[in-house]
Amino acid sequence: MLDEVLRPAVRVRVTDRGPSGPLVLEVTDAAAIGRLRAALTTTGSTGAYCACHGDLGFDFLDADDRSLAVVGFHHAVTLRWSGWEDGDARLRDGRAVLHWLADQGLPEPLAQEERRRHERSEAQRVEQSWIAAAPPVVRDLAEVAANASHTNGVIPPDLYDRLRERLTAAFPGPLERTGVLLAWYGAGTGRLSGYPVHEAAPAPLLAETPIARIVETLLTHPDDDAIAAGAIRHLRHWKSRPHLKRDLATIPEALRARLNLS
Structure with missing residues (x-):
């Protein structure tokens, strides 16, 4: 359902510390946006909500600069979207999102997750x-x-x-x-x-x-x-x-x- 909502997106704004944080990246390349959509594939609801605001936020906008969806990215594990009413959704491969960010010139989230994994x-x-x-x-x-x-x-x-x-x-x-x-x-x-x-x-x-x-x-x-x-x-x-x-x-x-x- 989320992927269908994101299909018309032509721009993605990435914010730090959740959807309401400062802008850290903006992407307009259609192929890159397609890869991000694929990376955001989920496997089902967790039935609960993470207590924090998230590590990052993804704001997808259409050609008229209207926001299609704002997605919260939590610990490379779950996504939060207002279209889901039964909790955050579990990512199929959260590291795919981190690698996508690194490919767009934002390597720190991937490096941070590597440190967390080591810890x-x-x-x-x-x-x-x-x-x-x-x-x-x-x-x-x-x-x-x-x-x-x-x-x-x-x-x-x-x-x-x-x-x-x-x-x-x-x-x-x-x-x-x-x-x-x-x-x-x-x-x-x-x-x-x-x-x-x-x-x-x-x-x-x-x-x-x-x-x-x-x-x-x-x-x-x-x-x-x-x-x-x-x-x-x-x-x-x-x-x-x-x-x-x-x-x-x-x-x-x-x-x-x-x-x-x-």
Whole structure:
């Protein structure tokens, strides 16, 4: 239906940041407009609307300079048009639109999408590494937590109890269990903030672990970089423990220096 509406178009105005943004490109070549129409082929409605205004807007005009349709381009994935009443439409090949833009002398949207793809790929690799670092006995729960990062961003509350129960059964020795938790917590991005939601899964269990047990675990494994990484991440986060300042004061100075906590 959209393609039929666009058939009389002799000019396309491309705007940045959605249909109401600044003009960045204008095309009047008939063959190029035809290729754009083909690139905008959709495969059906998503049944929903993207929350943003879109990355780009395409305003198609006829020979009398009348606007035939204004189309919003969202993340190289969907299109928005007022002629559809049941949500945005899914593009058959969003990258075809980006390549069309590059051919018209506007390469940045394609370059931006390439960066996004690289970031998504890297995030997926790190996520899989974090799941693999989870103790086998709770790896399925790690996947549940990871799924939360892609849905509502909230780890199911009962997951912590299930983690505690399984880890206690699999590692009855408190020091071994603490070491396992620290090593897992140190995996993934390793960031102190701005990390994916799922990487916080071990945090509540570490928060309830006595600081003396964490210290003993570190002293028992002086050369274990994975355990040290988890301890650094845990103890350098300002909200990691109910009484963090007091707990930090109990850590031997040499260990504080090793963990860069001084």
